[in-house]
Amino acid sequence: xSIQAPIEALRGHEPDVMIAACxxxxxxxxxxxxxxVLVLIALQEQTMRFSALRRHIxxxxxxxxxxxxxxxxxxxxxxxRAYEVVPPHVEYSLSPLGEEVAGKVSDLAHWIEANLGRIxxxxxx
Amino acid sequence: xSIQAPIEALRGHEPDVMIAACxxxxxxxxxxxxxxVLVLIALQEQTMRFSALRRHIxxxxxxxxxxxxxxxxxxxxxxxRAYEVVPPHVEYSLSPLGEEVAGKVSDLAHWIEANLGRIxxxxxx
DNA sequence: AATAACGCTAACTTTTATGTTAGTACTTCT
DNA sequence: AGAAGTACTAACATAAAAGTTAGCGTTATT
Numbered sequence: 001x002s003i004q005a006p007i008e009a010l011r012g013h014e015p016d017v018m019i020a021a022c023x024x025x026x027x028x029x030x031x032x033x034x035x036x037v038l039v040l041i042a043l044q045e046q047t048m049r050f051s052a053l054r055r056h057i058x059x060x061x062x063x064x065x066x067x068x069x070x071x072x073x074x075x076x077x078x079x080x081r082a083y084e085v086v087p088p089h090v091e092y093s094l095s096p097l098g099e100e101v102a103g104k105v106s107d108l109a110h111w112i113e114a115n116l117g118r119i120x121x122x123x124x125x
Numbered sequence: 126x127s128i129q130a131p132i133e134a135l136r137g138h139e140p141d142v143m144i145a146a147c148x149x150x151x152x153x154x155x156x157x158x159x160x161x162v163l164v165l166i167a168l169q170e171q172t173m174r175f176s177a178l179r180r181h182i183x184x185x186x187x188x189x190x191x192x193x194x195x196x197x198x199x200x201x202x203x204x205x206r207a208y209e210v211v212p213p214h215v216e217y218s219l220s221p222l223g224e225e226v227a228g229k230v231s232d233l234a235h236w237i238e239a240n241l242g243r244i245x246x247x248x249x250x
Numbered sequence: 251a252a253t254a255a256c257g258c259t260a261a262c263t264t265t266t267a268t269g270t271t272a273g274t275a276c277t278t279c280t
Numbered sequence: 281a282g283a284a285g286t287a288c289t290a291a292c293a294t295a296a297a298a299g300t301t302a303g304c305g306t307t308a309t310t
Contacts, residue, residue, distance in 0.1 A: 015238040017163060020184030023247045024238045031237065032157035034297080038142060050257050059145035061299055066258060076245040086306050087256040097243055104236050108229040112156065113140040113149050118222055120201040122148045159267080175287050186269055191288065211276050212286035 030075055035060055035068040037105055040094070043078065044102040047093040077101055155200055160185055160193040162230050165219070168203065169227040172218040202226055 015024040030036055038057045042048065048056065054065055069092060072078040077098035083089040094102055116122055140149040155161050163182045167173065173181065179190055194217060197203040202223035208214040219227055241247055 015241045017166070017234050017238060018181060018183055024234075024241050027237050027241065027244055027247065028162065028234060029159065031233070032162060034154065037153065037157060041142070051255080056143060058143055062258070063300085064298060067298090074246045076243070082257090087308090088258080088306095090257060097240070100240070101233070101236065104229070104233040108156070108226070108233065109142050109149075109153060111226065111229050112152050113142060115222070115225070116140045116149050116152065118201070119152055121199045122152065176285080187288070188270085189268060192268090207287090212278085213276095213288080215287060 027075060030071050031077075031101055031105060033068065033071075035064050036072060037109065039065070039068050039072060040077065040098065040102040041106045041109055043092060043094045044099065044106055047091055050090055050092065053092060072098070152200060155196050156202075156226055156230060158193065158196075160189050161197060162234065164190070164193050164197060165202065165223065165227040166231045166234055168217060168219045169224065169231055172216055175215055175217065178217060197223070 013019065013022070016022050017024050017028055019025070031040070035057070038060070039053065042053055042056050050065070050069075053069075054060055054062065057065070060068075069078055069080070073080055076095055079093050079095050079098075081091045081093070083091075138144065138147070141147050142149050142153055144150070156165070160182070163185070164178065167178055167181050175190070175194075178194075179185055179187065182190070185193075194203060194205070198205055201220055204218050204220050204223075206216045206218070208216075
Protein backbone atom coordinates (compact mmCIF):
# COMPACT_ATOMS: atom_id res chain seq x y z
CA UNK A 1 0.00 0.00 0.00
CA SER A 2 1.18 3.50 -0.76
CA ILE A 3 1.23 6.39 1.62
CA GLN A 4 -1.66 8.74 1.11
CA ALA A 5 -0.79 11.65 -1.18
CA PRO A 6 -2.71 14.95 -1.19
CA ILE A 7 -3.03 15.62 -4.89
CA GLU A 8 -1.61 13.80 -7.84
CA ALA A 9 0.45 16.73 -9.09
CA LEU A 10 2.35 16.73 -5.81
CA ARG A 11 3.46 13.13 -5.78
CA GLY A 12 7.16 12.85 -5.29
CA HIS A 13 7.75 16.58 -5.59
CA GLU A 14 9.73 18.81 -3.34
CA PRO A 15 7.76 21.88 -2.21
CA ASP A 16 7.73 24.38 -5.07
CA VAL A 17 5.81 27.64 -5.12
CA MET A 18 5.70 27.54 -8.90
CA ILE A 19 3.32 24.60 -8.74
CA ALA A 20 -0.22 25.84 -8.30
CA ALA A 21 -1.36 23.04 -6.01
CA CYS A 22 1.69 23.05 -3.75
CA UNK A 23 0.79 23.89 -0.14
CA UNK A 24 3.73 26.27 -0.02
CA UNK A 25 1.68 28.54 -2.27
CA UNK A 26 -0.99 28.91 0.35
CA UNK A 27 1.41 29.55 3.17
CA UNK A 28 3.16 32.12 1.01
CA UNK A 29 -0.18 33.81 0.41
CA UNK A 30 -0.97 33.95 4.10
CA UNK A 31 2.39 35.45 4.91
CA UNK A 32 2.35 37.95 2.05
CA UNK A 33 -1.29 38.89 2.49
CA UNK A 34 -2.12 42.54 2.86
CA UNK A 35 -2.30 42.42 6.65
CA UNK A 36 -0.26 39.30 7.26
CA VAL A 37 2.95 41.08 6.39
CA LEU A 38 2.19 43.94 8.73
CA VAL A 39 1.10 41.74 11.62
CA LEU A 40 4.33 39.76 11.45
CA ILE A 41 6.42 42.91 11.41
CA ALA A 42 4.48 44.47 14.27
CA LEU A 43 4.82 41.38 16.45
CA GLN A 44 8.49 41.14 15.64
CA GLU A 45 8.93 44.47 17.35
CA GLN A 46 6.97 43.42 20.40
CA THR A 47 4.26 41.24 21.87
CA MET A 48 1.01 43.10 21.71
CA ARG A 49 -2.62 42.98 22.66
CA PHE A 50 -5.34 42.97 20.04
CA SER A 51 -6.21 46.61 20.31
CA ALA A 52 -2.60 47.70 20.50
CA LEU A 53 -1.95 45.87 17.23
CA ARG A 54 -4.94 47.58 15.73
CA ARG A 55 -3.62 50.99 16.67
CA HIS A 56 -0.13 50.10 15.51
CA ILE A 57 -1.12 48.91 12.05
CA UNK A 58 -2.69 51.83 10.23
CA UNK A 59 -5.91 51.01 8.45
CA UNK A 60 -6.76 47.50 9.66
CA UNK A 61 -10.33 46.77 10.55
CA UNK A 62 -11.09 44.62 13.59
CA UNK A 63 -12.48 41.94 11.35
CA UNK A 64 -9.41 41.71 9.16
CA UNK A 65 -7.05 41.79 12.09
CA UNK A 66 -8.90 38.98 13.82
CA UNK A 67 -9.01 36.93 10.66
CA UNK A 68 -5.36 37.47 9.85
CA UNK A 69 -4.31 36.56 13.37
CA UNK A 70 -6.28 33.34 13.20
CA UNK A 71 -4.74 32.35 9.91
CA UNK A 72 -1.23 33.02 11.13
CA UNK A 73 -1.98 31.18 14.34
CA UNK A 74 -3.17 28.15 12.39
CA UNK A 75 0.08 28.26 10.43
CA UNK A 76 1.98 28.22 13.70
CA UNK A 77 3.54 31.65 13.29
CA UNK A 78 1.58 33.48 15.95
CA UNK A 79 0.87 32.52 19.54
CA UNK A 80 -2.27 33.61 21.32
CA ARG A 81 -2.36 33.81 25.07
CA ALA A 82 -5.62 34.73 26.78
CA TYR A 83 -5.96 35.68 30.45
CA GLU A 84 -9.28 34.79 31.99
CA VAL A 85 -10.06 38.20 33.35
CA VAL A 86 -12.62 40.84 32.73
CA PRO A 87 -12.34 42.91 30.67
CA PRO A 88 -10.57 40.40 28.41
CA HIS A 89 -6.81 40.46 28.09
CA VAL A 90 -5.22 38.67 25.15
CA GLU A 91 -1.61 38.82 24.08
CA TYR A 92 -0.24 37.97 20.68
CA SER A 93 3.36 37.07 20.02
CA LEU A 94 5.49 35.28 17.48
CA SER A 95 6.38 31.63 17.84
CA PRO A 96 10.00 30.65 17.14
CA LEU A 97 8.83 29.66 13.65
CA GLY A 98 7.08 33.00 13.32
CA GLU A 99 10.22 34.88 14.20
CA GLU A 100 12.01 33.22 11.34
CA VAL A 101 9.47 34.22 8.69
CA ALA A 102 8.99 37.63 10.23
CA GLY A 103 12.70 38.18 9.75
CA LYS A 104 12.42 37.54 6.01
CA VAL A 105 9.29 39.61 5.69
CA SER A 106 10.66 42.58 7.54
CA ASP A 107 13.86 42.44 5.50
CA LEU A 108 11.72 42.93 2.44
CA ALA A 109 9.58 45.67 3.94
CA HIS A 110 12.55 47.58 5.25
CA TRP A 111 14.32 47.33 1.92
CA ILE A 112 11.29 48.93 0.30
CA GLU A 113 11.14 51.70 2.90
CA ALA A 114 14.82 52.40 2.47
CA ASN A 115 14.74 52.38 -1.33
CA LEU A 116 11.45 54.13 -1.95
CA GLY A 117 13.22 57.03 -3.55
CA ARG A 118 14.67 54.81 -6.24
CA ILE A 119 11.26 53.56 -7.32
CA UNK A 120 9.98 55.42 -10.40
CA UNK A 121 6.28 54.99 -9.71
CA UNK A 122 6.78 56.78 -6.41
CA UNK A 123 9.52 59.26 -7.08
CA UNK A 124 8.26 62.81 -7.32
CA UNK A 125 10.22 65.63 -8.94
CA UNK B 126 7.18 78.47 -1.02
CA SER B 127 7.10 74.98 0.42
CA ILE B 128 7.91 71.87 -1.51
CA GLN B 129 4.81 70.03 -2.59
CA ALA B 130 3.84 67.29 -0.15
CA PRO B 131 1.70 64.32 -1.18
CA ILE B 132 -0.62 63.91 1.74
CA GLU B 133 -0.67 65.63 5.07
CA ALA B 134 -0.07 62.49 7.10
CA LEU B 135 3.20 61.99 5.30
CA ARG B 136 4.80 65.36 5.95
CA GLY B 137 8.17 65.02 7.50
CA HIS B 138 7.86 61.26 7.90
CA GLU B 139 10.31 58.61 6.90
CA PRO B 140 8.74 55.88 4.79
CA ASP B 141 6.83 53.55 7.12
CA VAL B 142 4.68 50.63 6.03
CA MET B 143 2.65 50.91 9.22
CA ILE B 144 1.21 54.19 7.98
CA ALA B 145 -1.75 53.49 5.72
CA ALA B 146 -1.11 56.34 3.29
CA CYS B 147 2.63 55.74 2.91
CA UNK B 148 3.60 54.91 -0.68
CA UNK B 149 5.77 52.08 0.63
CA UNK B 150 2.52 50.26 1.39
CA UNK B 151 1.57 50.21 -2.25
CA UNK B 152 4.94 49.07 -3.45
CA UNK B 153 4.88 46.36 -0.80
CA UNK B 154 1.50 45.26 -2.08
CA UNK B 155 2.71 45.07 -5.66
CA UNK B 156 5.72 43.01 -4.68
CA UNK B 157 3.81 40.68 -2.36
CA UNK B 158 0.82 40.31 -4.65
CA UNK B 159 -0.26 36.81 -5.54
CA UNK B 160 1.55 36.81 -8.88
CA UNK B 161 4.09 39.54 -8.23
CA VAL B 162 6.07 37.30 -5.90
CA LEU B 163 6.18 34.50 -8.44
CA VAL B 164 7.09 36.71 -11.38
CA LEU B 165 10.02 38.16 -9.48
CA ILE B 166 11.26 34.73 -8.52
CA ALA B 167 10.86 33.36 -12.04
CA LEU B 168 12.74 36.26 -13.59
CA GLN B 169 15.48 35.97 -11.01
CA GLU B 170 16.21 32.54 -12.39
CA GLN B 171 16.28 33.74 -15.97
CA THR B 172 15.07 36.25 -18.53
CA MET B 173 11.94 34.93 -20.14
CA ARG B 174 9.36 35.58 -22.79
CA PHE B 175 5.72 36.12 -21.93
CA SER B 176 4.55 32.64 -22.76
CA ALA B 177 7.54 31.01 -21.13
CA LEU B 178 6.70 32.87 -17.94
CA ARG B 179 3.14 31.72 -18.23
CA ARG B 180 4.20 28.11 -18.52
CA HIS B 181 6.70 28.49 -15.70
CA ILE B 182 4.28 29.98 -13.19
CA UNK B 183 1.57 27.43 -12.56
CA UNK B 184 -1.94 28.82 -12.66
CA UNK B 185 -1.49 32.37 -13.96
CA UNK B 186 -3.92 33.60 -16.55
CA UNK B 187 -2.66 35.72 -19.44
CA UNK B 188 -4.53 38.70 -18.12
CA UNK B 189 -3.05 38.53 -14.64
CA UNK B 190 0.44 37.93 -15.93
CA UNK B 191 0.21 40.93 -18.25
CA UNK B 192 -1.17 43.12 -15.50
CA UNK B 193 1.40 42.03 -12.96
CA UNK B 194 4.24 42.60 -15.42
CA UNK B 195 3.00 46.11 -16.14
CA UNK B 196 2.76 46.99 -12.49
CA UNK B 197 6.25 45.70 -11.77
CA UNK B 198 7.55 47.51 -14.82
CA UNK B 199 6.03 50.77 -13.63
CA UNK B 200 7.74 50.24 -10.29
CA UNK B 201 11.03 49.83 -12.12
CA UNK B 202 11.59 46.22 -11.12
CA UNK B 203 11.00 44.62 -14.50
CA UNK B 204 12.40 45.50 -17.89
CA UNK B 205 10.47 44.80 -21.07
CA ARG B 206 12.29 44.46 -24.36
CA ALA B 207 10.25 43.98 -27.53
CA TYR B 208 11.67 42.94 -30.88
CA GLU B 209 9.78 44.24 -33.86
CA VAL B 210 9.27 40.94 -35.56
CA VAL B 211 6.39 38.76 -36.43
CA PRO B 212 5.30 36.74 -34.63
CA PRO B 213 5.99 39.06 -31.69
CA HIS B 214 9.02 38.46 -29.49
CA VAL B 215 9.12 40.12 -26.07
CA GLU B 216 11.62 39.46 -23.34
CA TYR B 217 11.17 40.23 -19.68
CA SER B 218 14.02 40.58 -17.23
CA LEU B 219 14.81 42.11 -13.87
CA SER B 220 16.32 45.56 -13.56
CA PRO B 221 19.16 45.98 -11.08
CA LEU B 222 16.56 47.32 -8.64
CA GLY B 223 14.38 44.33 -9.40
CA GLU B 224 17.17 41.92 -8.62
CA GLU B 225 17.48 43.43 -5.18
CA VAL B 226 13.83 42.96 -4.27
CA ALA B 227 13.67 39.60 -5.96
CA GLY B 228 16.46 38.49 -3.67
CA LYS B 229 14.41 39.34 -0.59
CA VAL B 230 11.27 37.79 -2.01
CA SER B 231 12.91 34.55 -3.01
CA ASP B 232 14.57 34.29 0.39
CA LEU B 233 11.12 34.28 1.88
CA ALA B 234 9.66 31.84 -0.63
CA HIS B 235 12.51 29.43 -0.30
CA TRP B 236 12.33 29.55 3.46
CA ILE B 237 8.70 28.52 3.23
CA GLU B 238 9.47 25.70 0.82
CA ALA B 239 12.26 24.44 3.04
CA ASN B 240 10.22 24.65 6.23
CA LEU B 241 6.85 23.47 5.00
CA GLY B 242 7.08 20.39 7.15
CA ARG B 243 7.26 22.47 10.31
CA ILE B 244 4.03 24.29 9.55
CA UNK B 245 1.07 22.80 11.44
CA UNK B 246 -1.63 23.80 8.96
CA UNK B 247 0.19 21.79 6.32
CA UNK B 248 1.78 18.95 8.22
CA UNK B 249 0.09 15.61 7.63
CA UNK B 250 0.49 12.64 9.92
C1' DA C 251 -26.00 57.11 34.73
C1' DA C 252 -24.00 57.17 30.45
C1' DT C 253 -19.53 56.14 27.97
C1' DA C 254 -15.49 53.87 26.68
C1' DA C 255 -12.52 49.91 26.68
C1' DC C 256 -11.74 45.06 25.96
C1' DG C 257 -11.65 41.10 22.14
C1' DC C 258 -14.07 39.50 19.52
C1' DT C 259 -18.24 37.35 16.05
C1' DA C 260 -22.24 37.42 12.80
C1' DA C 261 -24.51 39.24 9.01
C1' DC C 262 -24.42 42.05 5.29
C1' DT C 263 -22.36 45.17 1.52
C1' DT C 264 -18.85 46.94 -1.25
C1' DT C 265 -14.55 46.82 -3.48
C1' DT C 266 -10.82 44.60 -5.50
C1' DA C 267 -8.79 40.75 -7.57
C1' DT C 268 -8.92 37.40 -10.63
C1' DG C 269 -10.78 34.52 -14.29
C1' DT C 270 -13.06 33.73 -19.12
C1' DT C 271 -13.86 34.45 -23.72
C1' DA C 272 -13.01 36.34 -27.86
C1' DG C 273 -10.24 38.69 -30.99
C1' DT C 274 -5.81 40.71 -33.38
C1' DA C 275 -2.23 39.81 -37.60
C1' DC C 276 1.00 37.11 -39.17
C1' DT C 277 3.94 32.68 -39.49
C1' DT C 278 5.27 28.03 -39.07
C1' DC C 279 4.04 23.41 -38.54
C1' DT C 280 1.13 19.47 -39.84
C1' DA D 281 -5.90 24.03 -45.60
C1' DG D 282 -6.37 24.04 -40.81
C1' DA D 283 -4.22 24.40 -36.32
C1' DA D 284 -1.09 26.28 -33.14
C1' DG D 285 2.05 29.70 -31.48
C1' DT D 286 3.12 34.70 -30.48
C1' DA D 287 1.90 38.79 -27.02
C1' DC D 288 -1.35 40.94 -25.90
C1' DT D 289 -6.18 43.92 -24.89
C1' DA D 290 -11.19 44.72 -24.23
C1' DA D 291 -15.33 43.46 -22.32
C1' DC D 292 -17.64 40.93 -19.29
C1' DA D 293 -18.47 37.66 -15.17
C1' DT D 294 -17.32 35.69 -10.93
C1' DA D 295 -14.94 34.90 -6.70
C1' DA D 296 -12.32 36.41 -2.97
C1' DA D 297 -10.95 39.99 0.06
C1' DA D 298 -12.05 43.65 2.71
C1' DG D 299 -15.05 46.97 4.93
C1' DT D 300 -19.37 48.30 7.88
C1' DT D 301 -22.52 47.96 11.43
C1' DA D 302 -24.23 46.09 15.35
C1' DG D 303 -23.83 43.53 19.39
C1' DC D 304 -21.89 40.58 23.58
C1' DG D 305 -20.88 41.08 29.05
C1' DT D 306 -18.31 43.17 32.42
C1' DT D 307 -15.62 46.93 34.54
C1' DA D 308 -13.52 51.41 35.23
C1' DT D 309 -14.04 56.07 34.19
C1' DT D 310 -16.45 60.40 33.83
